Structure formats: structure tokens, C-alpha cells
């Protein structure tokens with residue numbers, strides 16, 4: 223199996239809970255170490271830029287990523303889903319990201335763009351308008367064809383470390399690594415079913431506290447299972463990453479959208495496993511998704527968008 227590693231949100235969304243002692247800078251240190259130890263070079267990171275505009279000192283984190291030989295692609299400024307705003311507003315947001323990161327984006331060998339949430343809008347018309355703009359700006363859209371919902375661990379892991387609950391933290395680290403491996407296989411199998419051949423996959427991990435702590439372990443597991451890590455350019459040469467998958471209002475990545483259109487699906491993780499993670503350390507009666515809804519609502523407000531979201 224061949225995969226290209228990509229990292230989104232090298233600086234996380236505003237309001238994302240962090241464990242004590244963890245910052246975007248420590249996460250960057252951990253991820254760079256893991257990539258170096260596994261000799262993974264030239265990884266594309268997709269960082270939305272509003273955190274850097276809000277806290278210019280954080281730009282240093284992204285500069286360090288590039289200085290280590292990795293690259294940055296455009297991931298919009300606010301990370302607003304294309305389902306929430308019109309095409310014009312979305313394209314303006316792509317330009318805003320250039321204003322903040324211009325020189326670092328220009329330094330990348332290929333001009334890649336990644337949609338926020340890897341979602342391509344509610345209609346082919348809106349998506350087409352954006353894709354036309356991106357093409358005119360010489361961007362290539364880099365979709366996601368394997369992910370494991372890693373953001374779902376951010377709040378529970380912060381809760382566990384704030385409470386110094388070692389058992390919970392250990393459970394979360396283990397389940398994170400296991401989910402990364404299991405979901406990679408789920409996507410690879412779906413690719414085989416849909417296309418009758420092994421696809422090179424574009425794998426996503428976010429710049430979270432857990433990535434700081436266990437990205438190296440995940441890469442080791444991948445290597446042990448014979449996964450070959452390839453450059454994004456190589457994965458992008460496969461037609462699966464060049465075609466436009468049909469739009470859907472659902473929260474699905476590129477491969478999942480193709481599967482959906484073909485009447486297939488990439489299996490969802492077992493509900494009981496998800497529940498164990500998201501409810502870990504949660505107060506009685508608290509909604510485990512409230513913290514993530516609040517993050518998204520903050521984005522919607524900043525872009526004057528229309529709230530329209532489902533985790534289903």
C-alpha cells in the first residue's frame with residue numbers, strides 16, 4: 223500500500239482544547255521529530271491562516287515546518303466550509319491566505335490547495351465556480367482519500383491530561399494509533415472495491431497534541447505493515463485524485479464521496495469505539511460534540527456564513 227502523508231492545521235482551529243504544556247510549537251517539534259525519524263521528507267501541510275493573522279508570533283511554527291524541508295499548501299484563511307459561504311466569499315478567503323503566507327506558499331514546488339474539511343460545496347455550480355478560480359490561480363486541488371477522524375480525540379485527550387488521568391490518556395493514545403491503522407485499511411479496501419486495484423492514498427493527520435505524542439508510533443505501525451510512504455506529487459498522478467467527486471452536503475472525504483456515488487461506502491468506525499473516545503472524561507449529561515460545534519460556529523460567525531452542519 224502506498225500513501226502520501228499530509229498534515230492539516232499545523233496550528234489548530236481557534237478554541238481547540240489543548241492539554242497543559244502543549245502548544246502549536248511543541249506539536250510542531252513532535253511532528254518534525256517523527257517525520258525525521260522515519261525519513262519522511264517534503265510533506266505538504268495545509269494550514270488555514272487566521273490563527274497566524276490573530277497571533278503573528280505563531281508564524282514561526284510554519285516557518286520551522288518549511289525550514290525542515292516540508293511544504294505548505296493553501297487551506298483558506300478562515301477554514302469556512304464551502305457549504306456555508308458563496309463561491310466569491312470562499313475565493314476571497316483563498317486570497318486572504320496568500321496575503322498571510324504568500325512567501326511560504328510560493329516556496330512549495332507545487333501550488334496545492336485543499337478545501338476546508340475536504341468538502342466541495344452543496345452544488346456542482348458553486349464548486350465549479352471555485353475550481354475555475356483555483357485553476358486560474360494555478361492551484362491543484364489535493365483531496366483526502368484516507369482519514370481517521372483524529373480531531374475527535376483532541377478534547378478527550380486535553381481533559382485526560384488536565385485531570386492527570388493516566389489510564390484515560392493511555393487509552394486515548396492506544397485507540398488513536400489503532401484507529402489510524404484500521405481506518406487506513408478501510409479506505410484502502412474501499413479503493414480496491416471501487417477501482418479493482420490498489421490506489422495510492424492521500425492520508426490526513428492534524429497537528430494535534432496526540433500527533434505530537436504518537437505520530438512516530440503510527441508511522442512505525444504503517445512501516446511494519448508494509449506501507450510505502452510516497453510524495454504527494456506521486457499520489458496526485460493517479461486519476462482518482464484528479465477527478466471531481468460528486469458534491470454532497472455530508473461530511474465525507476473525496477474517496478468517501480466517490481463511494482457514496484457508486485452506492486458503496488467506506489465503513490464507519492464502530493460506534494462503541496467512537497463513544498468510548500468522545501465521552502472519556504466528560505461530565506454527566508454533557509454533549510461530547512458541543513466543543514467541536516463551538517469551534518465551527520466561531521468560524522461561521524467570522525465569515526458571516528450560514529450554519530449548516532451535521533456530524534452524521
Ligand SMILES: [Zn+2]
Pocket residue numbers: 230231297301337338339
Ligand atoms: Zn482543515
